[in-house]
Amino acid sequence: MMCQAAFVYSNEFLNYHFHSDHPFNQKRVLLTKDLLEKTHLLSADHIIKPRMATEDELALIHDRAYINAVKKAGTENLTEDEGIEYGIGTEDTPVFPNMHEASSYLVGGTLSAVDSVLQGKFNHALNLGGGLHHGFRRRASGFCIYNDGAIAIKYIREKYDLKVMYVDTDAHHGDGVQWAFYDDPHVCTLSIHETGRYLFPGTGQINERGIKEGHGYSFNLPIDAFTEDESFIDVYESAFRQIIDYFRPDVILTQNGADAHAYDPLTHLCATMESFERIPMLAHELAHQYCDGRWIALGGGGYDMWRVVPRAWAQIWNVMKTGEIQEGALSSEWLHQWQKKSPVKLPETWHDDKQIVPNIPRKADITEKNAKVLESALKYAKNQQIHP
Incomplete structure (x- = not known):
């Protein structure tokens, strides 16, 4: 199935950069884009430029005092004590x-994706610069400053x-988005994540089901x-289909x-690319x-x-554009360009x-659990009278 799809990108995304040793590195987005271009599945005609989200749009989710604190931090005018209050400077x-x-460009990228689809210009849109699901109303958390997903849902x-279903397959619980709509019956959140027993943020238990009118939609x-x-x-498949x-x-x-x-x-999960191929295929189908x-x-x-992110994220675009995943060898041109910069051997x-998956003696027990x-x-x- 060939669909009309938009790929949101700007080099502005690369400015969301904490420091050289920080694990969150938006160069991932550039690596993915380059892999798709060298595979001849992405061209300039597919790319839409993000805009910068306005302060009013950020305030759909975030407190204005928090937004002002982020602005002050970026100009080195935020004190350490002020930063602690807002989760900034950790x-x-x-x-x-x-x-x-x-951060506003990442949010604007997601809003650009939303408008491109909901105004009927495209069937699907992809903003790999977004997905910062840990941001809260008054607090940065887990590498996330502004929560573009939550802002996008409120914007929608x-x-x-429209009624929105949010599906989060990150290994970390999508806490910021869940709590933003915990009492909203028009937003359904589904998060599949590693148990919080050993992993940030420690939330996302089965009994987190929503409150008031939103009870039964988380x-x-x-x-x-x-x-x-x-x-x-x-x-993933059973839950997504039924919900x-x-x-x-x-x-x-x-x-x-x-x-x-x-x-x-x-993280401590042991998926391979098989899971990251199936994730977009089912989303596309549904x-x-x-x-x-x-x-x-x-x-x-x-x-x-x-080794992981460019292939996993490129498959989302492959499915959006062609309805199928890519198979076989990666672009030799891409491998040649990036292998000399990579600290690890790139997959071919x-x-x-x-x-690549280690032997897990408890596999049967884990599956049963x-x-x-x-x-x-x-x-x-x-x-709760929910009948999938």
Whole structure:
């Protein structure tokens, strides 16, 4: 299925840069874009430039005092005590020059993606610079300053009055987005993530179901450490299919962190590219089945920026553009250009050899435990008169 798709990009995305040793590096977006261009699947005709989000748009989610603090931090006028109040200047989210402007471009990129789809110009849109799902109303958190996903959902609700399903497959719980819409029955959030027992932010339990009118519209599937492809895909597909059939959204917004991969240095999951091929394929299928194709996808986590993120994120675009994943060898031109800069040996194919996954003696136990998590999440939903 060939679809009209937009790829949001500007070199401004690279300005969201904490410091050279920080694990969050937006060079991932450039590596992905270059891989797609050298594979001849992305051209200038597909690219739309992001705009800078306005302060009024940021204030759809964030407190104006917080926005002002971010602006002050980016000009070195924020004191250390002020920074602590707002989560700015921490080890995770340190200060960098012009951080307000850089962050606003990421948000504006997501809003540009939203408008391009909801104004009927494209079926799908991809903003890999976005997906900063840990940002809160008055606090930066987990590498995230402004929460572009949450702002986009509020923007959709106010400008287009549509029901939104948010699906987050980052290894870290999509806490900032969940809490922003915890009482909203027009927004359904689904987060599939590594259990918070050993991983930031420690939230995302099954019983986090929403409050007031929003009760029953927040779904969490905390999977066990060392989960492999088969179990990850089973949980993802089963939950997504059943929940979307219950909620019947008008538009799908996905956050596509690539940190569930076995190579990722910050998490404990053991997925391979098989999972990252299936994630966009199902989103694409369900967007056409339920939402007339309206699907906006964002980036997110992913800290092996050489071996994992470019392939995982490129497959999202491949599916958006062609309805299929790419297979076989990676572009030799891309490999030649980037191998000399990479500190690790780059993979030569789109797929992974399953031997990259370490032997997990508890595989059967982990799979069984994840199946029970899935059953419990959906059983709890049914007890609240939700019938997927």
